[in-house]
Every structure is written in structure tokens, then in C-alpha cells.
Amino acid sequence: MTVRQKVQHILNSITPIQVLALGFATVILIGTFILMLPISSSTNTETDFTTALFTATSATCVTGLVVVDTGTYWSRFGQTVIMILIQIGGLGFMSFATLLFMVMGKKITFKERLVMQEAMNALTLQGIVRLIRYALISTFVIEGIGAALLSFKFIPKFGFWEGLFRGIFHAVSAYNNAGFDVFGNFKSLVQYTESFSVNFVIMTLIVFGGLGFTVQYDIINKRHFKKFSLHSKVVIITTSILIVVGALIFYLLEHDNPETMKYLSFKGKVLSSLFAAITPRTAGFSTLDTANMTNASKFFTIILMFIGASPGSTGGGIKTSTFAVIVMTLFSVVKGREDTEVLSKRIPKDEVYRAFSVICIGIFIVIFDVLLLSVFEKADFLSIFYEVVSAFSTVGLTMGLTPHLDIVGRIVIILTMYAGRVGPLTVIYALMRRHANSNAAIKYPEDNVLIG
Amino acid sequence: MTVRQKVQHILNSITPIQVLALGFATVILIGTFILMLPISSSTNTETDFTTALFTATSATCVTGLVVVDTGTYWSRFGQTVIMILIQIGGLGFMSFATLLFMVMGKKITFKERLVMQEAMNALTLQGIVRLIRYALISTFVIEGIGAALLSFKFIPKFGFWEGLFRGIFHAVSAYNNAGFDVFGNFKSLVQYTESFSVNFVIMTLIVFGGLGFTVQYDIINKRHFKKFSLHSKVVIITTSILIVVGALIFYLLEHDNPETMKYLSFKGKVLSSLFAAITPRTAGFSTLDTANMTNASKFFTIILMFIGASPGSTGGGIKTSTFAVIVMTLFSVVKGREDTEVLSKRIPKDEVYRAFSVICIGIFIVIFDVLLLSVFEKADFLSIFYEVVSAFSTVGLTMGLTPHLDIVGRIVIILTMYAGRVGPLTVIYALMRRHANSNAAIKYPEDNVLIG
Ligand SMILES: [K+]
Numbered sequence: 001m002t003v004r005q006k007v008q009h010i011l012n013s014i015t016p017i018q019v020l021a022l023g024f025a026t027v028i029l030i031g032t033f034i035l036m037l038p039i040s041s042s043t044n045t046e047t048d049f050t051t052a053l054f055t056a057t058s059a060t061c062v063t064g065l066v067v068v069d070t071g072t073y074w075s076r077f078g079q080t081v082i083m084i085l086i087q088i089g090g091l092g093f094m095s096f097a098t099l100l101f102m103v104m105g106k107k108i109t110f111k112e113r114l115v116m117q118e119a120m121n122a123l124t125l126q127g128i129v130r131l132i133r134y135a136l137i138s139t140f141v142i143e144g145i146g147a148a149l150l151s152f153k154f155i156p157k158f159g160f161w162e163g164l165f166r167g168i169f170h171a172v173s174a175y176n177n178a179g180f181d182v183f184g185n186f187k188s189l190v191q192y193t194e195s196f197s198v199n200f201v202i203m204t205l206i207v208f209g210g211l212g213f214t215v216q217y218d219i220i221n222k223r224h225f226k227k228f229s230l231h232s233k234v235v236i237i238t239t240s241i242l243i244v245v246g247a248l249i250f251y252l253l254e255h256d257n258p259e260t261m262k263y264l265s266f267k268g269k270v271l272s273s274l275f276a277a278i279t280p281r282t283a284g285f286s287t288l289d290t291a292n293m294t295n296a297s298k299f300f301t302i303i304l305m306f307i308g309a310s311p312g313s314t315g316g317g318i319k320t321s322t323f324a325v326i327v328m329t330l331f332s333v334v335k336g337r338e339d340t341e342v343l344s345k346r347i348p349k350d351e352v353y354r355a356f357s358v359i360c361i362g363i364f365i366v367i368f369d370v371l372l373l374s375v376f377e378k379a380d381f382l383s384i385f386y387e388v389v390s391a392f393s394t395v396g397l398t399m400g401l402t403p404h405l406d407i408v409g410r411i412v413i414i415l416t417m418y419a420g421r422v423g424p425l426t427v428i429y430a431l432m433r434r435h436a437n438s439n440a441a442i443k444y445p446e447d448n449v450l451i452g
Numbered sequence: 453m454t455v456r457q458k459v460q461h462i463l464n465s466i467t468p469i470q471v472l473a474l475g476f477a478t479v480i481l482i483g484t485f486i487l488m489l490p491i492s493s494s495t496n497t498e499t500d501f502t503t504a505l506f507t508a509t510s511a512t513c514v515t516g517l518v519v520v521d522t523g524t525y526w527s528r529f530g531q532t533v534i535m536i537l538i539q540i541g542g543l544g545f546m547s548f549a550t551l552l553f554m555v556m557g558k559k560i561t562f563k564e565r566l567v568m569q570e571a572m573n574a575l576t577l578q579g580i581v582r583l584i585r586y587a588l589i590s591t592f593v594i595e596g597i598g599a600a601l602l603s604f605k606f607i608p609k610f611g612f613w614e615g616l617f618r619g620i621f622h623a624v625s626a627y628n629n630a631g632f633d634v635f636g637n638f639k640s641l642v643q644y645t646e647s648f649s650v651n652f653v654i655m656t657l658i659v660f661g662g663l664g665f666t667v668q669y670d671i672i673n674k675r676h677f678k679k680f681s682l683h684s685k686v687v688i689i690t691t692s693i694l695i696v697v698g699a700l701i702f703y704l705l706e707h708d709n710p711e712t713m714k715y716l717s718f719k720g721k722v723l724s725s726l727f728a729a730i731t732p733r734t735a736g737f738s739t740l741d742t743a744n745m746t747n748a749s750k751f752f753t754i755i756l757m758f759i760g761a762s763p764g765s766t767g768g769g770i771k772t773s774t775f776a777v778i779v780m781t782l783f784s785v786v787k788g789r790e791d792t793e794v795l796s797k798r799i800p801k802d803e804v805y806r807a808f809s810v811i812c813i814g815i816f817i818v819i820f821d822v823l824l825l826s827v828f829e830k831a832d833f834l835s836i837f838y839e840v841v842s843a844f845s846t847v848g849l850t851m852g853l854t855p856h857l858d859i860v861g862r863i864v865i866i867l868t869m870y871a872g873r874v875g876p877l878t879v880i881y882a883l884m885r886r887h888a889n890s891n892a893a894i895k896y897p898e899d900n901v902l903i904g
Pocket residue numbers: 062063064177178179282283284394395396
């Protein structure tokens with residue numbers, strides 16, 4: 001083989017999943033390079049590699065963890081770069097590529113469709129292009145409305161251009177569940193705890209972005225809940241339960257905490273309870289001082305963050321539907337039933353195995369990271385635990401550890417954000433030469449081990 | 453129905469699992485009553501109910517967490533009661549009942565066999581009585597040897613009767629993975645860190661007790677590893693890996709810690725690394741100052757404790773074989789295979805579901821407890837996390853929180869020890885009127901949700 005043939009051969013053997021993983025990495029590296037330029041920082045000086053890499057990874061993986069304050073460290077140009085990275089990362093770079101294809105009128109090949117399917121985590125190849133086109137349009141429409149509403153609030157306070165930029169930036173950041181803010185001093189939305197309009201717009205953007213495109217599609221096109229796909233029903237029910245029960249628990253845990261809710265009005269208490277329950281799905285904004293919440297609230301936040309948003313959405317985590325399948329499998333086992341049953345449907349075995357694998361790989365990654373950071377960073381255990389889960393689920397909430405991370409900690413968090421966004425299973429598949437059909441091989445006899 | 457018929461009816465409808473759960477509760481309550489008597493305490497005063505209940509639960513569930521120091525608070529009589537509770541709890545009260553039946557020459561009914569099968573977590577009804585008889589004999593033989601060896605060490609130091617008692621007590625406590633000690637002041641075995649003989653005897657007792665009777669039976673009767681059941685192979689391989697890798701990691705994390713290993717000889721470092729890796733399976737003795745280990749070691753201990761010992765053994769946790777099935781399922785999913793494969797055998801679907809259910813229920817219990825204790829106890833998060841997992845897996849290691857627990861904390865830990873020992877699935881089954889065969893019901897159509 002000539003060198004050229006070899007290159008061609010390698011290119012042909014790349015799986016869609018590898019394209020996806022490499023695409024994210026490429027976007028991150030380009031972002032890093034641009035953020036390192038003096039023009040990107042507010043002081044017009046060059047930014048060091050790890051700070052730029054951390055920021056670009058956090059933006060592209062729509063995480064929102066930051067080592068430098070977004071509002072004060074970066075210039076308007078740098079903030080715009082971050083916003084674009086968020087948009088690329090949130091939509092998935094492949095739907096972005098589709099946009100380019102559409103604009104250029106290029107025909108989409110079958111292989112490209114496969115890549116898109118991975119990117120969108122969709123169920124069938126049919127209508128994948130239509131779904132992506134829908135995703136693009138709905139994203140810009142919803143973000144546009146959000147930006148307009150936020151600008152109404154921000155323009156009177158910050159002036160026209162500044163208010164408009166803040167409106168657009170936070171609408172993009174909220175809908176893509178990125179959690180970046182430009183209010184300065186790592187304060188996120190704490191100054192808007194009592195503002196109904198800001199809370200309402202941001203929460204709606206977060207929830208809608210976190211449902212995933214397939215669910216949005218059902219909501220807008222099918223209207224009646226009964227007609228929705230099983231997936232949409234499960235996602236909507238699970239999300240609703242997590243929000244309502246979550247808000248209730250945060251209210252109970254925090255209403256008397258002088259560092260957070262105690263001195264708020266009742267409206268403020270309700271809004272911030274709701275916000276605290278919604279932001280782990282996996283936006284990462286905060287309207288309360290997260291570092292001063294009770295330990296119980298912090299731990300509860302960790303659990304909610306780990307569950308995260310829904311598949312095919314801009315959010316991270318193990319996903320609401322995965323959580324639902326696991327809970328329903330527990331019920332089935334306890335009831336002595338053979339299969340997992342959800343809303344009068346059986347979930348296939350391989351999907352249940354995959355659900356448990358996703359949760360277990362997630363737990364393994366979190367455990368591994370927490371051990372590493374416990375060794376290399378001088379910090380409180382709960383801070384580390386919180387930060388790691390926040391990175392894994394691309395949430396961006398923090399108890400304040402990230403800016404103080406050492407080099408090892410930064411690298412660990414960067415890799416975790418990447419694995420969390422691309423999906424742990426995807427990373428593993430991407431690293432393998434082929435995953436395909438090894439079922440054709442020998443089938444071993446069944447045997448038992450004792451469980452529990 | 454007359455009242456008598458009703459009672460008869462209820463008795464007949466009790467499942468073996470309910471008998472097991474009720475039996476444990478009865479033993480605990482009798483133990484509590486005896487420990488409350490003045491004769492049980494060293495000061496000859498009455499002990500309050502929750503302290504006695506906590507101690508009796510901890511002993512019967514072979515946990516080892518204590519609210520008062522075993523060596524100084526209780527009289528010799530009280531300590532003997534604790535030792536007997538440990539023995540009953542360790543063997544499982546049913547194998548104890550079998551002992552009584554055998555002694556009394558009573559014929560064993562089919563229903564009683566079923567109860568014993570639950571108690572021993574064994575695979576088939578065949579040979580269950582033989583297995584229990586074997587368990588009883590091997591327990592007393594192994595404990596006898598252990599007690600003799602320990603007495604050699606203790607008699608010269610403490611005098612004949614005191615040394616003999618300590619030998620017997622700690623052999624029983626080690627083989628049953630109870631972790632109670634009578635050395636006083638909550639110090640466990642810290643004074644024997646460098647003693648090869650004490651370490652060797654205690655570690656051997658812990659490991660052998662933690663393998664489970666079916667595995668012991670294979671080792672003693674089949675001799676050749678190849679002839680062992682799949683279950684025994686999996687348990688032995690997993691336990692070995694956990695010990696070797698665990699010891700290595702503890703050595704790396706602690707060898708330079710001035711509060712634990714730094715000033716020990718190399719022999720002491722190796723012994724205490726091994727001990728630290730073995731004690732979470734789920735003995736609960738310690739030869740190092742656990743409260744002053746590094747956070748990484750503490751967290752790693754939590755993970756090992758959660759995994760715990762092997763099924764049908766005196767230890768707790770989700771069990772080594774459960775852990776192995778989960779890890780192998782992950783491999784299968786990643787390799788794209790349809791079934792979980794372990795040592796060239798397929799594991800049936802319902803067993804995989806049960807393995808994941810056990811781990812998930814365990815995680816739910818731990819999360820629930822940690823949240824509760826975070827609200828009701830003033831304590832560091834890691835201490836609470838450590839204590840809860842220690843209770844759930846009936847380990848008994850502590851960072852020092854237990855003696856300071858408030859009433860809510862005590863109740864939570866008591867219930868957790870009980871659920872952990874009887875087994876979370878068992879508790880759930882026991883609470884249900886019947887679990888049996890609901891598979892006869894309608895079979896729903898398959899449908900998909902998106903995972904991860
Ligand atoms: K985020």
C-alpha cells in the first residue's frame with residue numbers, strides 16, 4: 001500500500017463514534033488556540049495553555065466550570081468565542097456540520113447520517129436529517145425568544161449593547177445548559193434570586209434544552225401526551241418528578257439557612273428552591289450561594305447532577321431515562337417479574353444492561369477522579385466530590401474549588417468534562433478498533449453465581 | 453375462622469424470608485434485654501434501651517460499630533453475651549436452629565429446609581442440611597484453632613483466664629467478621645500493628661469467614677481449583693484481586709503518612725497495608741488509626757466496604773460475586789456481546805438484573821442515610837458517609853462518629869445494620885405479602901427509551 005492508500009484506509013475505517021469524539025477534540029483545540037490570543041483577554045495579554053484549554057473544554061462540553069472569572073478575565077471577543085463554543089458544543093458539532101452542508105447545498109451521504117445519528121443519540125436513521133434541521137431551527141428560535149426577554153430586563157440596567165449582549169449570552173448559555181455567565185466574580189445569578197422574570201426565562205430555557213430534541217419534537221408536533229413516544233413520556237415524567245420533589249427537598253433543607261434562603265421573601269424561597277432543583281439538569285447557574293448550602297443540600301445536588309438531563313439534549317449526566325429504567329428494573333426485580341416494565345411496555349434486556357453500564361461507568365469515573373484529586377489536591381472531601389460530579393455531568397456548579405486547582409486537578413477535570421460530554425460509552429467505543437457484532441462467536445453455557 | 457385458625461393461617465403464610473427477618477429481630481431484642489441488666493455492665497448499673505439495642509444489633513448483625521467501648525463499659529458477662537450474639541448472627545440464626553434440631557434429634561421438615569436455604573443463600577435444596585452441618589463443624593473447628601493460636605500470644609501477657617477469654621473472643625469476632633474487640637478505649641488492634649502472629653491469625657480468620665460456606669466447602673472437599681463451582685472460582689478470584697490491589701493502594705496512600713504508617717518498620721507497613729485491604733471484607737478491626745488516614749484512603753475504604761464479603765458468609769456488603777457480575781456485564785456491553793460472560797459461562801439475565809438491583813438498592817440506602825444524618829447530626833460529610841457504609845455493609849470501621857450519635861443517628865444506624873445484614877432484597881421481600889410468580893400475568897410489548 002502507498003502512504004496515500006494507507007491514509008485512505010484509516011479514514012475509511014474510522015467509526016461514526018470516533019468522528020464524533022475527534023470532532024469535539026478538534027473544536028476544543030481550535031477554541032483553546034483562539035482563547036490564548038491576547039485579543040481574548042480583557043487585559044490584552046496572552047493566556048496560558050491550561051487556562052485556555054480548561055475554558056475551551058468547559059465551553060465546548062457545555063459544563064461551565066471555570067478557572068478564571070468569565071465576566072472579568074475575558075474580553076468581549078473572548079466571551080463571544082466562549083458563546084460560539086457553547087453553541088457548537090450544545091448542538092453537537094455534527095448538527096453544526098449539517099448546518100454547513102445545508103447552507104452549501106451538499107448532499108448528505110449515508111456515512112454522514114450515521115455520524116449524525118450518534119451525535120443526536122436518535123433512535124432510527126429515518127428522518128435524522130429532518131430532526132437535525134428541526135433541532136437547529138428550534139434552537140435558534142427558542143434562544144432568540146429567550147434573548148429578547150432577558151434583554152428587556154438587562155438593557156435598562158446595562159445600556160443597549162451591553163444589555164443585548166448579556167441577553168444573548170445568557171440565553172445561549174441557559175438553553176445549551178452551559179452555565180457560563182458574564183456577571184463577574186464567580187457570582188452566577190445570585191443577584192437575581194428574587195427576580196421572577198429572570199428566573200422564569202432561565203429555568204424554561206434550561207428545562208427545554210435539557211429535554212432533548214426528540215422530546216421537543218414530540219411536544220411541538222404531536223401535542224397530545226398520549227401520542228408521544230415511550231421515550232418522551234418517560235423523560236417528561238421523570239424530569240417533572242425530579243423538579244417537584246427536588247424543589248420540595250431543597251426548600252426543607254435550606255429555608256432556615258441564614259447563608260442562603262432564610263432572609264428571602266416567600267417568593268424568593270420558592271423560586272430559589274425550584275431553581276436549585278432545575279439547575280442540576282445540568283445547567284450550572286446558581287441563584288443561591290452554593291458553597292454555603294447545608295451539607296445535605298450539597299449531597300442532594302450531587303445526586304441530582306449525576307442523574308442530569310435527558311439523552312440527545314444539551315445537558316449531561318447519566319440521563320433521566322437511564323435513571324428511570326434503573327428504578328423500574330428494581331421494581332420489576334422486587335415484584336418478581338422477568339422483564340423491566342415501563343408504562344405498560346417491556347424494555348429490552350440489552351437496553352437495561354446498557355442503562356446499568358452507563359450508571360456503573362459513571363460511578364467508576366467519579367470514584368477514580370475523587371481518589372486522584374484527594375491525593376493531589378488539598379481540599380475538603382465534599383468539595384472534591386461535588387466538583388468531580390459537576391464536571392462528569394457537565395453541570396458547572398461548584399463549591400469554589402475549580403479556580404484553585406493544581407495542574408493535575410485541571411487535567412483530571414478537563415478529561416472528565418470531555419468524557420462526560422461525549423459520553424463514557426462513546427469514549428470506550430471510540431478507543432476500540434471495532435465494536436460491532438461479536439455475538440456471532442461461541443455461545444457459552446449458562447451458569448450461576450450467588451448474588452447479594 | 454376461629455382465632456386459632458387465623459393464627460394458624462398467618463403462620464402458614466409466612467415466607468421463609470419473613471422467618472429469617474423476624475428471627476434476627478427476635479435475637480436482637482432478647483440480646484437487648486439481657487444487655488440492659490445491671491449484670492451486663494462493668495459498673496453493675498442498668499443500661500439504657502438505645503445503647504443496649506444498638507450494641508445487640510451491632511453484635512447480631514456482626515457489624516462492630518459501638519456507642520460504648522466494649523472493653524471497658526461491659527462486664528465479662530456482658531462481653532460473653534455479645535460474643536454469643538456474634539456467633540448466632542454470624543452463623544445465621546437458622547443454622548443455629550439446625551444445631552438445636554440436630555442436638556434434639558428432631559426431623560427437619562421441607563419448610564424448615566427452605567428457611568435454611570434462605571439463611572445460607574445456597575443454590576439448591578439438595579445437601580442443604582449437609583452444608584449447614586458442615587458450616588457448624590467448620591466454624592467451631594476454625595474458631596477453635598484461631599482461639600488457641602491467639603491465646604498463645606495473649607496468655608503470657610494477660611494471665612491464663614484473661615488471655616484465654618481474649619483469644620476466644622477475638623477468634624469468634626474475627627471469623628464472624630464482627631470486629632468487636634475487648635482491648636478497650638475504641639483502639640481495636642492498633643497495639644498489634646507490627647505483630648506478625650496476631651495479624652496472620654486474624655487476617656486468615658477474616659478471609660476464611662468472609663468467603664462463605666459454599667466456597668469453604670469447595671476448598672476443603674474438592675481441593676483442585678478447576679473442579680470448583682463457578683461461584684467459588686469467581687469469589688476466590690475477586691477476593692484475591694481486592695486484597696492484593698487493595699493492599700498496594702493502601703501502601704501507596706499511607707506509607708508516608710506520619711499519623712499512620714510512616715514510622716512503622718517495612719514489615720509493619722506491609723502487614724498494615726494487607727490488614728487495611730482485608731478488614732473491609734467486612735471485619736471492621738483496624739491496626740491503623742483510621743480517623744487519621746488520608747482522605748483518599750478513607751474513600752477507598754468506603755468503596756471496599758461497600759463491596760464487602762461473599763454471599764452466604766459471615767460478612768456483609770453487596771458481595772464480591774455481585775461486584776464481579778457487574779464488572780463482567782460492563783465488559784460484555786462494551787464488547788457488544790449479548791450476555792454477561794464469566795470464565796466461559798453465561799450468567800442468566802435474571803441474575804444480572806438482581807446483581808444490579810442489589811448494588812442500586814445499596815446505593816439508595818446509603819444516599820438516604822447520608823442525607824438523613826447530614827440533616828440531624830453535626831458532623832463532617834466524610835465521617836457520615838464512612839459510618840453509613842460501614843453500617844450498611846456490617847463492617848464496623850469508624851472515623852469516630854458512632855459514640856457521638858444523637859438519637860436519630862442511632863436509630864438510622866440500627867436500621868441500616870439490620871437491613872445490611874438481612875440483605876436489602878430480603879427486607880423488601882419480607883415486607884411483601886408474597887413475591888412469587890407474577891410472570892404468569894400479561895406480557896407487555898417491547899419498546900425503547902434512549903439510554904445514556
Ligand atoms: K452546564
